[in-house]
Amino acid sequence: MLVFLLTTGVHIGVALGLTGFLGILLSINPQAALAQLATVPFSTTNSFSLAVIPLFILMGALASQAGLTTDLYKAAYRWIGRVSGGLAMATTIASAAFGAACGSTIVNAAVFTKMAMPEMTRFGYDKRISAGCIAASGTLASLIPPSILMIVYAVITEQSVARLLVAGLVPGLMSAGIYMLGIYLFAKRWPELCPVPDETFTFREKVDSLKGIWGIGVLFIIVIGGIYLGFFVPTYAGAVGAFGAFLIVAFKRKLNRATLLETFKDAGITTSTIFLIIIGGIIFARFLTYTGLVRDISDYMVALELAPIWYMLGFVVLYIILGMLIEPIGIMVMTLPLMFPIMTSVGYDPIWLGVIAIKLAEISMITPPVGLNVYVVRSSSPVPLSLEQVFAGVTPFLLMDLVTLGLLIAFPQIVLFLPDLMG
DSSP: OHHHHHHTTOOHHHHHHHHHHHHHHHHTOHHHHHHHHHHHHHHHHSOTTTTHHHHHHHHHHHHHHTTHHHHHHHHHHHHHTTSTTHHHHHHHHHHHHHHHHHOOHHHHHHHHHHHHHHHHHHTTOOHHHHHHHHHHHHGGGGTSSSOHHHHHHHHHHTOOHHHHHHHTHHHHHHHHHHHHHHHHHHHHHOTTTSOOOSOOOOHHHHHHHGGGGHHHHHHHIIIIIHHHHTSSOHHHHHHHHHHHHHHHHHHTTOOOHHHHHHHHHHHHHHHHHHHHHHHHHHHHHHHHHHTTHHHHHHHHHHHTOOOHHHHHHHHHHHHHHHHTTSOHHHHHHHHHHHHHHHHHHTTOOHHHHHHHHHHHHHHHTTSSSOOHHHHHHHHHOSSOOOHHHHHHHHHHHHHHHHHHHHHHHHOTHHHHHHHHHTO
8 A cells, every 4th residue: 555655646754654544443443543643743743852853954944045055166166176077076065065054965956956057067067967966965965964864763763863963974074075086087087078167266266265164164063063072962953053054144144034934934844844754654663563563574584594794785775776766764764663673683783774774865865766866956957957867967976875885884983983982
């Protein structure tokens, strides 16, 4: 039933919730199913940990309203625009930096499509490479804290939000670094697809461009530095970050009633969409738990006594296949109640596993046929684009993502050394 609803275009939150409700109704009784509808929406969203999601979304919306994305892109372009593939590398750097204030891959991709796509096209970049770079770079917001997916994972698996956010920092920066290296090698091999602009800048102009990026630096230091040093928990950090972004918008004199209302409306819509998926996922997970399916499958898989790497390979394949059909939050709320006990019981660290799951979710954002970032770039682009062109453009970045994923699996300390320092 769930597969049928998803393939017919029903919203994933509704599909999960309806399937779970009917499953409980048929396997237990109607009273138990109605009790879930009566209690789960409030008990799920009435969570101190989940309160950070709308706060981080609001912080990103306000940061975008302040024009921080434009300042980031201009600064990155002035410093490395003359390098082979420099415009694409500048887009990657700016996307990674904006991810430190946004937390949403879709918002990141939409913002940079409107800003970077016309510029890259104007300088002669192949449209496929430009679109692929923007779609892939947007996924960096999933790993680089603050990350909404990290919070969803933490709530579902009952792990520390703070440790997960800190754990994503180095893998996120490493992903951005591998993207940049790949872009440079690609531009060297096919320079006609990534021409070097003729425009040059003096050293003073480069330094002056850094004045516009102070806002992102301040937000990142306050939010992530505050969490890492223990000054406040993630929810408080989200509130401080949102208020800091509000002050930055006011300082730059870009605040008025219309823009403020629009910002709050957009943040509210995004938050509601995410919460609907989480509520539906919790009802579906309770159905799986009540019927004993989670326990039975977990016991069976562990009893096989396979080497841990085989369980990890199955986890990776499952996420990549589901990522072709379902968006990341839906994948996590569907699979984690079943897979998390199995993966941790065979010895995998839950924090490290969270980063692997987020990296796989990043990959799912650009895989066909339902790579959400691809559709966002296609629909937001001021330059005419086809889906085929965008999917062709993200293919080299998918290969880079697989390299990053392999390194994270082979060397877990890349993920764990920073959260281990927190104590």
